[in-house]
Amino acid sequence: xxxxxxxxxxxxxxxxxxxxxxxxxxxxxxxxxxxxxxxxxxxxxxxxxxxxxxxxxxxxxxxxxxxxxxxxxxxxxxxxxxxxxxxxxxxxxxxxxxxxxxxxxxxxxxxxxxxxxxxxxxxxxxxxxxxxxxxxxxxxxxxxxxxxxxxxxxxxxxxxxxxxxxxxxxxxxxxxxxxxxxxxxxxxxxxxxxxxxxxxxxxxxxxxxxxxxxxxxxxxxxxxxxxxxxxxxxxxxxxxxxxxxxxxxxxxxxxxxxxxxxxxxxxxxxxxxxxxxxxxxxxxxxxxxxxxxxxxxxxxxxxxxxxxxxxxxxxxxxxxxxxxxxxxxxxxxxxxxxxxxxxxxxxxxxxxxxxxxxxxxxxxx
Numbered sequence: 001x002x003x004x005x006x007x008x009x010x011x012x013x014x015x016x017x018x019x020x021x022x023x024x025x026x027x028x029x030x031x032x033x034x035x036x037x038x039x040x041x042x043x044x045x046x047x048x049x050x051x052x053x054x055x056x057x058x059x060x061x062x063x064x065x066x067x068x069x070x071x072x073x074x075x076x077x078x079x080x081x082x083x084x085x086x087x088x089x090x091x092x093x094x095x096x097x098x099x100x101x102x103x104x105x106x107x108x109x110x111x112x113x114x115x116x117x118x119x120x121x122x123x124x125x126x127x128x129x130x131x132x133x134x135x136x137x138x139x140x141x142x143x144x145x146x147x148x149x150x151x152x153x154x155x156x157x158x159x160x161x162x163x164x165x166x167x168x169x170x171x172x173x174x175x176x177x178x179x180x181x182x183x184x185x186x187x188x189x190x191x192x193x194x195x196x197x198x199x200x201x202x203x204x205x206x207x208x209x210x211x212x213x214x215x216x217x218x219x220x221x222x223x224x225x226x227x228x229x230x231x232x233x234x235x236x237x238x239x240x241x242x243x244x245x246x247x248x249x250x251x252x253x254x255x256x257x258x259x260x261x262x263x264x265x266x267x268x269x270x271x272x273x274x275x276x277x278x279x280x281x282x283x284x285x286x287x288x289x290x291x292x293x294x295x296x297x298x299x300x301x302x303x304x305x306x307x308x309x310x311x312x313x314x315x316x317x318x319x320x321x322x323x324x325x326x327x328x329x330x331x332x333x334x335x336x337x338x339x340x341x342x343x344x345x346x347x348x349x350x351x352x353x354x355x356x357x358x359x360x361x362x363x364x365x
Contacts, residue, residue, distance in 0.1 A: 001030040005104075006047035008038040008054055010063060012075045017064040021051040021100055021350075025108040036077060045085070048100030049093040052353045053085055058361055088360050099353035106346030107215075113339025114291065117332050121288040124328035125173050129292045130166070132248070138162045152314050155304060163301035166294055170320040178274070179317035181286060186275035187317060189242050190267055191230050198223035204231060204266035209241040212256050212271065215347055222266060231266035233258050236283030238274035238290050239267060243308050246300060252309060253299040257287040259340040261347075272311065281321075284336030285329045289321055 003009065005027040011018040013034040031037075038054070040047040053059045066079025087093070122129050141160040148154075157163075179187055195206065203221035211217040222231075233239065237258045244252025255274070267273075274290065276283040289295055302315035324332070 001032070003027075003029055003031045003037060004039075006040065006042075008040070008047070008051045010036040010038060010054070010075075012036040014072060016067050016073050016075055017060055019051070019055050019060075019063075021048065021104055023104040023108045023111075025111055036075070036080070038080070046093050046097035048097030048104075048353065049357070050085065052096050052100055052350075052357045055350075056354050056358050056361070058358065059083075086361055086364070088364075092356075092360065096353045096356055099349050099356075103346040103349040103353070106342045106349065110339045110343035110346065113335055113342060114288075117284070117288040117335040117339065118292050120328070120332045120335060121285065121322070121324065122292070122294075124324035124332070125322040127169065127173070127322060130294050130297070132293060135162065135293070135297050138165070153304070153312055158302055158304075158312060158315060160301055163298060166298055167320050170294075170322050174323040175320045176280070176323050177317060178319040178321050181276055181280050181321055183275045183277050186273060188273065188313075190269045190271050190273060192269050193227045193231060195220070196223040196226040197221065204264075206231075206266045206268060208268045209243070209251060209270045212239055212241065212267070213251060213254060215343070216351075217262075217265065219265075227266065233263065233267060233273060234275060235259060235263050236276065236278070236287075238276070238283065238287050240272040240274060240290070240299070241270070242272045243270045243310055245307065246303065246309060253296055253311075255287065255290045255295075257284065257291070257336065257340060259284075259337065260344040262344075272316075281323070282329055282333035284333040284340075285324070286321070288332050288336055295319075 003022055003026060005022050005024050007022040009020050009022060009031065011034065038050070040050050054063060062083050063080060064075065066075050067073050068075070118129060139161060141157065141162065144159075144161050146156075146159040153159075197203075198221055200221050202225075203223055204227065205217070206219040206222045207217045208219065211219050235258065238255050239258060240255045241251040241253060244250045246252070274286070276286040298319060299311065299316075302312045302319070303309040304312045
């Protein structure tokens with residue numbers, strides 16, 4: 001199951017043909033058999049060049065052309081074995097490979113940066129983030145009693161001992177309710193609006209809560225005149241998946257930080273917008289907490305609904321957030337924004353490499 005740096009990984013079951021170039025920090029990680037490994041012979045081809053071709057508008061259609069199956073779509077290694085790979089000389093291919101490798105390094109820097117920012121945030125208030133294993137080992141959510149000084153909810157999940165213990169742990173130090181850290185009136189889901197398809201030059205790319213967490217979100221293009229600017233969000237806005245189920249791998253309650261090019265996209269209604277008040281806490285600093293496992297478990301615990309879950313609005317506003325001193329806040333903010341700058345630079349370099357390959361193929365054809 002182990003994978004290594006420089007391999008091209010391709011989803012081969014269910015959603016077909018999504019690819020990634022294995023980054024330095026992915027070396028030695030495990031990956032399921034539903035992801036196909038394309039292991040380049042470095043004596044024959046530069047790994048970055050091969051990935052750039054496979055990810056191009058010429059490579060992807062050939063990869064998915066061997067798809068078979070009725071309910072669950074699949075591809076097999078034999079479907080790719082005879083796939084023709086264009087060659088353009090060592091100089092050109094080395095240039096493309098260099099761009100992909102630099103991109104991979106930046107993605108690794110981004111991942112390390114966001115993790116470091118969360119660690120800095122918790123350390124600054126004398127706490128540490130929990131792990132999923134610690135949450136599951138902290139006891140069952142049954143056999144407890146609850147008094148109701150205010151009738152906000154009668155759902156047992158909203159008062160479970162594990163959730164209350166996390167909240168109490170935070171309240172032992174400096175803290176503020178989430179609503180007090182946010183711009184008044186902004187802690188809510190996005191607006192509803194008419195979707196009118198249009199060409200990209202006259203449109204915003206609309207991102208839903210699934211695509212929100214992709215490095216390169218994909219979505220339909222909707223006319224700007226039909227929606228105005230209310231579908232856009234400010235730099236540093238934290239977007240949170242607002243609807244879903246409580247499965248461990250579900251996106252519900254996961255968060256993303258909007259920075260750089262991401263501010264140019266439109267976002268759907270099924271996303272909670274957490275807009276921090278920069279005068280109270282820098283937005284990148286707030287995101288360092290919102291992306292943590294601690295916050296994820298707390299957000300899951302304030303759910304309401306039957307099958308599809310939503311957040312209890314009052315409990316969301318009351319969610320306790322640790323409050324570091326101003327110097328610590330600025331340090332966490334710098335770490336987080338530096339990480340996202342690296343991410344967006346990495347995306348730009350990868351797109352540049354793929355564009356070079358596509359242009360070379362078009363010129364040669």
